[in-house]
Amino acid sequence: MNSKSTEPTKQEKDLEERFSFAWSEYREIIPLHRKQFLGWITPLPLEFFRGKSFLDAGCGIGRNSRWPLEAGALAGCAFDCSEATAAVARHNLAPFSNCRVEINSIYDLRAQGEYDVVFSIGVIHHLKHPRRAVERLVAALKPGGTLILWVYAYEGNERYLRWVDPIRRWITSRISPSLTRALAKLLTVLLKAYVSLPHRQEYLVLLRERAFRHVEAMVFDQLLPSISNYWTREQVLALVAGRPVRVTQMTHTHGVAWTLIAEKTRDS
Ligand SMILES: C[S@@+](CC[C@H](N)C(=O)[O-])C[C@H]1O[C@@H](n2cnc3c(N)ncnc32)[C@H](O)[C@@H]1O
Incomplete structure (x- = not known):
């Protein structure tokens, strides 16, 4: 630089x-x-x-x-x-x-x-x-x-932006990454339970098929950044x-x- x-x-x-x-x-x-x-x-x-x-x-x-x-x-x-x-x-x-x-x-x-x-x-x-x-x-x-x-x-993230993204903006992008990781684990448990219900949205079906650790990494990646x-x-x-x-x-x-x-x- x-x-x-x-x-x-x-x-x-x-x-x-x-x-x-x-x-x-x-x-x-x-x-x-x-x-x-x-x-x-x-x-x-x-x-x-x-x-x-x-x-x-x-x-x-x-x-x-x-x-x-x-x-x-x-x-x-x-x-x-x-x-x-x-x-x-x-x-x-x-x-x-x-x-x-x-x-x-x-x-x-x-x-x-x-x-x-x-x-x-x-x-x-x-x-x-x-x-x-x-x-x-x-x-x-x-x-x-x-x-x-x-x-x-x-487009396609309107509900996510309304209900979940504020958690990133106001909390998880401001606390320590290790704490964010612990929260990501918890949210992944909830998300995995949610996607196991019948869904038609392509992305939710995709998440159902993915391993816990992989989804957890994705959730963590979503919660971390200060700019998204x-x-x-x-x-x-x-x-x-x-x-x-x-x-x-x-x-x-x-x-x-x-x-x-x-x-x-x-x-x-
Ligand atoms: C969400 S990750 C995506 C990584 C990779 N493209 C992938 O899909 O696995 C964003 C990456 O961009 C890098 N990054 C952020 N700002 C950057 C910049 N100005 N120049 C180069 N890399 C940057 C970060 O360090 C991080 O590894």
């Missing part, structure tokens, strides 16, 4: 530390993460990455880089602003000599026209300056390259407006998130 304008604020520093705590608790990559990644990049198949270079922005434990590498990606770069988190990703991605893991902030990304695919999963909605971050991600893409962003949706934006379709499209990209796909993923896929224009 070298320029004054990109110096993280106290809130961003806090966010980094909280995620770093979460990833030190849930550091293992499990087979379910593959299925999850496929949902997040929907409708692209893993074969899409074959022979391509990619950038994984805000990589966490590196779980989203693993599947493109296994599918035959040419080379990968995964980075995270947290040193401790990047260390976990480095360990997890060690078997892949064609992937490097770096400590960097999206705001400080200097890559220009380097990658065939740039993806950022579950990161942009936690940032104070998401448009600035998207600008850096687009710059890192080769002309004709593909941008993939996965962010929380407003839930954007409408228009707000997500506005993130890339004015950038040299053409949106090719917008998917309302599992009815609770948006996956934006865009192609960088060739004359940029």
Whole structure:
């Protein structure tokens, strides 16, 4: 972080530390993460990455880089602003000599026209300056390259935002991460009981099928951050407006998130 304008604020520093705590608790990559990644990049198949270079922005434990590498990606770069988190990703991605893991902030990304695919999963909605971050991600893409962003949706989360998200805003993003984790455990017990009832909503059915520890990690991840934006379709499209990209796909993923896929224009 070298320029004054990109110096993280106290809130961003806090966010980094909280995620770093979460990833030190849930550091293992499990087979379910593959299925999850496929949902997040929907409708692209893993074969899409074959022979391509990619950038994984805000990589966490590196779980989203693993599947493109296994599918035959040419080379990968995964980075995270947290040193401790990047260390976990480095360990997890060690078997892949064609992937490097770096400590960097999206705001400080200097890559220009380097990658065939740039993806950022579950990161942009936690940032104070998401448009600035998207600008850096687009710059890192080769002309004709593909941008993939996965962010929380407003649509489909209205009830959650009304009844549950205030707990994050007013309590769990302000107390110690270990206390938040204890609360996450308790809430997961309640959530697991709730989703075991008959439901038609796709996401609730999905949660019913998932192991307790996995749901607990997700609940914890929802409760921790001090910044969490839930954007409408228009707000997500506005993130890339004015950038040299053409949106090719917008998917309302599992009815609770948006996956934006865009192609960088060739004359940029
Ligand atoms: C919810 S996690 C998602 C991690 C990963 N993309 C995944 O899906 O497993 C958000 C990650 O973004 C990282 N992060 C937050 N702000 C960042 C920034 N400015 N630059 C790079 N990474 C950032 C955090 O450290 C954290 O690991």
